[in-house]
Amino acid sequence: MAPSAGEMRASNAEREPVIEHLKQAYAEGRLDHGEFDLRVHLAMTAKTRAELAAITRDLVPPVAPAHRPDVWTGPEPTGEDRMLAAAAHAAGGLTTFVGPLVLLLLSGKRSEYVRRHAAEALNFQLTLLLLTIVTFGLGGIVYAVAWIVCVVAAVVAVSGKPFRYPWTLRIIR
Structure with missing residues (x-):
């Protein structure tokens, strides 16, 4: 029987966006320094995707790249x-x-x-x-x-x- 998506092992590529999300939350003041350190440690040592998801579950989702002010999403400029x-x-x-x-x-x-x-x-x-x-x-x-x-x-x-x-x-x- 195949494991569910949450039971799948987490890769380094999957850990990096979680850590970036934590950095953003810390910069915005939604995490204090101790909690930031703890969550980064948990992200680095997470074995499964479910463990990674739990680390940022209570945080606001990161801003999508299309909403960033330095990304042009409008019509092609003349x-x-x-x-x-x-x-x-x-x-x-x-x-x-x-x-x-x-x-x-x-x-x-x-x-x-x-x-x-x-x-x-x-x-x-x-x-x-x-x-x-x-x-x-x-x-x-x-x-x-x-x-x-x-x-x-x-x-x-x-x-x-x-x-x-x-x-x-x-x-x-």
Whole structure:
């Protein structure tokens, strides 16, 4: 007689999503440090799929990839949308936050793709501005690297894919 799905032995590939789910729950404050450590240990030593399922049974299901803000699920962007999205990133490199803000206000209502890219570029530029203000101007050194990141973001936008700047405050959604 074949074992049921819950009685099947768990593989390392099945343990990894459970551990990622635990990390997300810990980051969101739904687990304290001790409980997080205990559950990770249980996940690493679980023998069956049923034992793995029990570890996260009381936690909210993880967000599906289609609902993540860095995954584009909308219609295929037009060539104009791609160019405007790339312009939002490039304008950020030249005008700091003014260019992305103008594109967000003018073209963001027409195209969700342009709105997402313009908002991301605007958030990045606002983060750089805040860094510069908080460090009394020393953060301005980061603007030299920001040009490179803006060019990379513009190229990604032209290719029709989403882009997320690293270490950015998400002020505008």
